[in-house]
Amino acid sequence: MTSVTVEDTRPIRKRPLSISRVVLHAFLIVTALLWLAPVAWAVFTSFRPYADTAKHGYVSIPRTLSISNYRNAWNQGDIPLHFWNSMIITIPAIVLILLFAASVAYVVSRFSFWFNVPLLIFFMAANLLPQQVIITPVYQMYLRIHLPTWLSSNGLMYDSFVGLIAINVAFQTGFCTFVLSNYMKTLPKSLTEAARVDGASVTRQFFGIILPLCKPAFAALAVLEFTWIYNDFFWAVVLMSSGDKRPITTSLANLSGQYFTDNNLIAAAAVLVALPTIMVFALLQRQFISGLTLGSTKE
């Protein structure tokens, strides 16, 4: 968690520590500790055996620590299966989102069609609607759209990986289109113009020239979309009914209150499920934040 966040290139000047600086640091340290408390509490609880907390209470000095909760959560919660489900949904969705968004962004940023602005609005606004606004018709549609059985075991969009990938793609493409079209507008027009004079086709210009130049934006968006789709709860809750197909974020709900509420077990499961996003953030913080701020500011 020590890598860079929002880049600050200004040199830190040595200056005597004023009273106000000391107060500010004290405030920030206290706030940071409070900020970490909920996560720290979950981690702490997750390492304590149930018997220990049952006997001594949760707010107590631990007599023993163990990873037994993790082992139980891993097995009882079928964590490997649900991780795999999450990947089956997340990775194809990201690839499709970036491909769709880049295609639309390319057309909008390289050609002057009359429909450029309405098209962008069409995509952008779709990403801003609350999900619940469309869920009733989507649910009814999914129950009526038939798929071949090699794509969906029950032959429907409902309760299938394809269905979840599709709704995530539809919902997220708008944001990426918006970011990528702004990004592509900053690429020199002369690049594709020269290729066009040489007789390169549209697809050739797109795949050969524009896409490679967009790598940094793709990296930022992929990191962001991974986190969002992995963290999705709503679509999977409504559009998936088989427990064994659910992605990890949704399957977690099964652990609570199955027999009785074992908070230690839940804590361990929550930490396990959060781990991939925390790791992505720790390793790729720069991409994560630039993706987020690219969508909100333009310079």
Next chain:
Amino acid sequence: MATDIAPSAEVAGAHRTGRAVRLSARDKLALALMVGVPLVVVGGLIWFPTFASIFLSFTNWDGIGGITTAQWIGTENYNQVATIYPPFWPAVKHNLIWLAFLTLVATPFGLFLAYQLDKELRGSRFYQSVFFLPVVLSFAIIGFIVQLMYSPTQGLVNGLLGTNTDWLGDPSINLWAVLVLVGWRHAGYIMILYLAGLKAIDPSLREAARVDGAGEWHAFRTVIFPALRPINIVIVVVTVIEALRAFDIVYIVNKGRNGLELLSILVTNNIIGEASRIGYGSAIAVILIVVSIVPIIVFVWNSFQESEQA
């Protein structure tokens, strides 16, 4: 911030002068597919259902037979939702409290953190990472953390305070208990957006304010905050949309009952389950559409204004 990603912006407007180009049939087909496929996916799965929600809200369709069995009943669903559907007004109230809390507490706190961390400060990056951490957690995970913290006998809060309060079971306080952690996540998100905005402010503006001898608060209010105008609009939109979308966290805590009703929950309850009424669910969805259309228009309008200036 974006500088490490965006190459120079000097040619941004150049495409506007691009003259009409002769395209081969193959190129035309390629362009049509590049726009057409995403258009069909987003149109079919987002915009068609949006209009279908509006249509269904005026019918009594039960979702069982074909759509042809739907009968037009005018505004009857809206009347009933507002008069004889008990959770409706509590949900409206909770969404408003949610929005007010984000707007008046979490967002200003995020701005405050960003402003402090924007000073030349030792350890600024460490603090940023800490405050941003909750943003990468899903609301579902935060729902579980809520339970770990507020559990009556096993929770951190009662353990520390020595109290016996049923934080999540008491409908007069559970919304506030949940909002504390919603704000925890929201403030970090807002902080990052504002930090990007603050970095973009012309340093000479700050210098001018400093030379003026203006007090810190005065300088912030008269110089810095007005200069943040473009990002302020984004923040307002983000805040409103987040408040309307709120769902996962209360669903995890108690499926959105007993003091935690939200409009999004009512829509969902009316699609699946025994008590489902598609008309009610759609009518509430339309209310969400009407409310969210304002920030959406503002956001879209604002972004195009900015790209005109670029």
